[in-house]
Amino acid sequence: MERIEQHTCFGGRQEVWRHASAVLGCDMRFGIYLPSAALRGEACPVLYWLSGLTCTEQNFITKAGAQAYAERSGLILVAPDTSPRGEGVADDPAYDLGQGAGFYLNATQAPWAAHYRMQDYVAQELPALIEQHFPAMAERAIAGHSMGGHGALVTALRNPGRYRSVSAFSPIVAPSQVPWGQKAFAAYLGEDRQAWAQWDAVALIHAASPADHLPMLVDQGLDDEFLETQLRIELLEAACLEAGYLSTVRRHAEYDHSYYFIASFIGEHIAFHAGALRG
């Protein structure tokens, strides 16, 4: 583990670390914001943030403005990269497959299966690393944007008991039913649709045990260019309604798919998670 960036920010510290991931078989980077309470050695709960297609660990930490709220709430923020990377790692020239587009699942198909195990990385290896090396409590929440909103929902739903709360901006809620997800799932998981259901938030909500339901907050902009083709927030709403899964889904007139939308509401997401984590 090597720290490659550190910047004081709102009284806490934004850092970037590089480490060898055993699960992914490559070097990985993550951003971590340590509020001043953590710098004083107090154990703090952790919010994991999963980013969208083409992103690295940099996008969220430079554009969302989340640090101000994390400092106020005493939350650690952890922002991993969106896929394995490096010379030996399979890739594809398209922006929506391969490096930068790991979809937070464990691939089963060649050539992806060797490195693309982002689910094990974000749900297991990374939290273990964080809880070993930083003053982090084993109290976790998870959030994300677009492909990372899918990742946050799926990771929370597949791992009962590991997270206290989940939230998403503009998530791909039903990857099995939209082009981005169908392309990625066919490549990473093959053509078996039953395998796809294990990585599809809408399918997992239908299958979830009521005892495992989590506080869930989802924000969606109505001027989002991907809303009707790739995101389809109405499928999440319908699934929650049918499954009796209580969730807060908010539509915001005029907001788009960008970090300007995330920045506008990240403070409310952090307050939501802080309530679940501290409550």
Place this chain on the structure above:
Amino acid sequence: MERIEQHTCFGGRQEVWRHASAVLGCDMRFGIYLPSAALRGEACPVLYWLSGLTCTEQNFITKAGAQAYAERSGLILVAPDTSPRGEGVADDPAYDLGQGAGFYLNATQAPWAAHYRMQDYVAQELPALIEQHFPAMAERAIAGHSMGGHGALVTALRNPGRYRSVSAFSPIVAPSQVPWGQKAFAAYLGEDRQAWAQWDAVALIHAASPADHLPMLVDQGLDDEFLETQLRIELLEAACLEAGYLSTVRRHAEYDHSYYFIASFIGEHIAFHAGALRG
């Protein structure tokens, strides 16, 4: 004038425009944040932001998190590019000369004099454009970072009556005395040191008439790698003291030269300017 980006953000709108600049003889871009009051047609005061070396109009609008505060204070934010650009515009391979490094002055030397008239652009042409096309009052404030902190101080000091207040993060306060400034001034202005003094904040503070003194706020991080060689905040403090120019200069332990520092204190700068503009 063509709008090339628009994003709803904190209830207002972040836009990017491209226009033909007569002063610079090339196309230019600027970011403008319109708070919701401006979107309703209410005339709002304007804070101009000048960015540092290598930046474009994008850095401040994506990384500073200023929109939240501008919305609250009802301020328009305008963030121009840092130099003329384009194929016919002189350039240099170094990051600290030519495109991305205009130093907010009017060049007198070949090959720069043809396009490098950033002072006339930021102090004259751009405000006229903003006040013509947007619901902007002729009440202006100016701020900036590093080379843009130099730009903000010099522009305010050279144009008595045009601005209500000035602030800077990590400014180059005495370009005539440091390597960045000496290199740029020699290229853009030639070797006459008397010409340099017209673009040097410390020299201009000594020359300022007390009747023209403005509210001035300057923040400087103490872990800034450029502090001792390029920025030298102590020269500004000494000049203000000697000239009887009241200013607030704050040193912040542990903060560096990055946007993480700007984000941490931009809310206080906007409150400072809002007080001067509305007061």
